Amino acid sequence: MADLSDFNDLAGRAGAGAVAEQIAEAIATHQADGKKPTKRNGASRGPASSMYVPGDPEEYRGNRLLLQRASDIAPQPIQWLWPQKIALGKLTLIAGDPGLGKSMLTASLAAHVSTGRGWPAGGGACPIGDTLFVSAEDDPADTIRPRLDAAGADPRRVHIVTGVDSTDTKGNPERRLLSLKRDLAAIVEGVRSLSGCRLIVIDPVSAYMDGADSHNNAEVRGLLAPLSELAREIGAAIVAVTHLNKGAGGSALYRATGSLAFVAAARAAFLVTRDKGDPDRRLFLPLKNNLANDANGMAYAILETKGVPFVSWEDAPVSISADDALGRPEEADHENTLADAAEEWLRDVLAGGPVKSDDVKQHAKDAGYSWSTIRRAQAAIGIKPKRTGGAGAEGRWTWSLPEGEESNQMPLMPIE
Structure with missing residues (x-):
């Protein structure tokens, strides 16, 4: 023995x-x-x-566990940016369809932080501080600054990231888009240069993933874990914005675009959606909250001042759930709705070019689609798998969109 x-x-x-x-x-x-x-x-x-x-x-073989005795850890209360909703030192996710005012909502958050004015509907005090704005979809001069002014922000306390000075693979200087993979140290340096950063807005988070596959749970976790640690280290709330997919049925938690790891990594997540009974009313509803027992959401309208839109919060919270606000499809229509959602999802996965069939299958599993549903979507779109690399063991099957449907999006990274 x-x-x-x-x-x-x-x-x-x-x-x-x-x-x-x-x-x-x-x-x-x-x-x-x-x-x-x-x-x-x-x-x-x-x-x-x-x-x-x-x-x-x-x-x-030389790896060692890092152990800390619980009795040596001093208990600390949660520190809040927006009490019971958005915590300091944590990652929060906001998900919603385009056109609902998510960027105006983040401008409103920055306005509260920059002035220290209390949160709406008696939501509590807001600590005054600086905001770091990372936005790929809005122009700083004609969109972000006017919206901050309309929201009543102090623009001296809002700092907009316009790019990163770096070097390319040949050592030549370059100015490029911020990368959540490569630039965490630069973010820390930038935050520490401010008098007191309380909020970092990343809108949308998918624009800064630097080629990581947003449908791959492992890659998303690998990207967001350091981001969560960054939030803890600097003591600022990080609010990441994302879109909704077109899935139907099931929990609203599964509607955030890409991998479910986005929602899993966030300590709180909120849905922005239109009130089905009032097209001018928007709802800001909790999808999850690991830090507080807060089931109430908020409602707001988009108003204008001097032609610039801003968020006008209602004076009372709302109790409708995210699932109810999105609505469940009628049973008779569920199959057709799911098929449409699967087709749109599949087009998104293949938008950057050919993807291995095994990767498509894994992405579908991560997104909650059955393989039979994806096969039906494949047939409906007219996708014809192709074998490359010969007929031997080195050959592989790939899926591509039909000619004319390709886009210029960055291709997905392969699943290892």
């Missing part, structure tokens, strides 16, 4: 207890003499904190 180095073999022959015994023996030996445990079958078992596990790559 002592000669076995494969824990699976050992467990199969002698049971899990024998594995535990061997591990305990190695740890005890190491602790007793401060030396590395003896080799077994020629493989050094290393120190207890980097114990050899058969099949574990060499470069991972």
